[in-house]
Amino acid sequence: xxxxxxxxxxxxxxxxxxxxxxxxxxxxxxxIKNHLIKFPERTTPIGELINQYLTNKRLxxxxxxxxxxxxxxxxxxxxxxxxxxxxxxxxxxxxxxVYSGVAYSSAKGLDFQWCLSPDIGMPKPDAVIFLQSRDSTxxxxxxxxxxxxxxxxxxxxxxxxxFEKFEKDSNWHNIYVDGKSIEQVEREIWEVAEQYITGVQxxxxxxxxxx
Ligand code: Z5A
Ligand code: MG
Numbered sequence: 001x002x003x004x005x006x007x008x009x010x011x012x013x014x015x016x017x018x019x020x021x022x023x024x025x026x027x028x029x030x031x032i033k034n035h036l037i038k039f040p041e042r043t044t045p046i047g048e049l050i051n052q053y054l055t056n057k058r059l060x061x062x063x064x065x066x067x068x069x070x071x072x073x074x075x076x077x078x079x080x081x082x083x084x085x086x087x088x089x090x091x092x093x094x095x096x097x098v099y100s101g102v103a104y105s106s107a108k109g110l111d112f113q114w115c116l117s118p119d120i121g122m123p124k125p126d127a128v129i130f131l132q133s134r135d136s137t138x139x140x141x142x143x144x145x146x147x148x149x150x151x152x153x154x155x156x157x158x159x160x161x162x163f164e165k166f167e168k169d170s171n172w173h174n175i176y177v178d179g180k181s182i183e184q185v186e187r188e189i190w191e192v193a194e195q196y197i198t199g200v201q202x203x204x205x206x207x208x209x210x211x
Pocket of ligand 1 (some may be wrong): 010011012013014015016017018019039040054070071095096097098100101102104105142143144148149150151177180181182183185
């Protein structure tokens with residue numbers, strides 16, 4: 001038995017980082033062991049290169065190379081995620097994951113299936129909570145938008161269309177954020193996450209005692 005893997009995905013500035021931190025507080029309040037990883041994780045050598053690519057528009061990489069770097073950055077954490085879920089029985093919350101990788105690169109014109117392939121073998125999430133916005137002009141006005149390479153409204157619309165291809169997956173949950181307060185979105189995320197989490201600590205404890 002493994003602990004749940006929960007991913008918060010979404011378009012730019014829809015509140016992913018704000019909400020992953022709030023989800024962690026809920027888990028702490030419930031006494032559930034948890035761990036957060038944010039992708040891209042910019043502190044590793046590969047992550048530093050990604051950071052340069054995102055923040056320094058003079059650093060040019062082919063779209064394929066950039067895509068593979070984002071995937072390699074996730075592979076740097078593959079064994080850590082597996083150990084957390086299986087050995088440590090810890091709920092793992094991810095701020096962006098494979099879905100961002102595929103959506104941003106395929107929005108640039110790379111083949112969707114090709115984009116999926118380097119992440120084959122990464123752990124599959126139990127739930128993907130996708131923060132969706134019908135109105136990218138509203139989220140584009142939020143603090144920080146426009147500082148990095150992909151933060152251009154017309155590109156965000158292409159990214160949205162690619163993300164929507166995952167909507168039919170059974171573990172996918174859309175939450176619309178337009179006009180909602182941080183607290184309202186937090187409540188809606190918890191309603192979804194709770195289904196995967198309620199009673200999980202008891203089950204994990206019982207499972208560990210049996211081992
Ligand atoms: N990328 C990729 O191409 N391939 C990959 O494989 C991966 C990523 C993993 C950087 O990602 C870029 O990398 C990203 C995708 C690409 N493209 N771009 N650009 P990142 O995750 O590091 O990006 P970020 O800098 O953290 O931005 P973000 O994730 O888009 O923002 P956010 O986490 O969704 O939003 P936030 O930081 O929580 O909130 C933004 C502001 O809005 C902040 O002032 C909040 O207080 C405010 N906020 C939040 N919620 C609300 C509500 N409900 N109402 C009003 N204001 C709110
Ligand atoms: Mg963020």
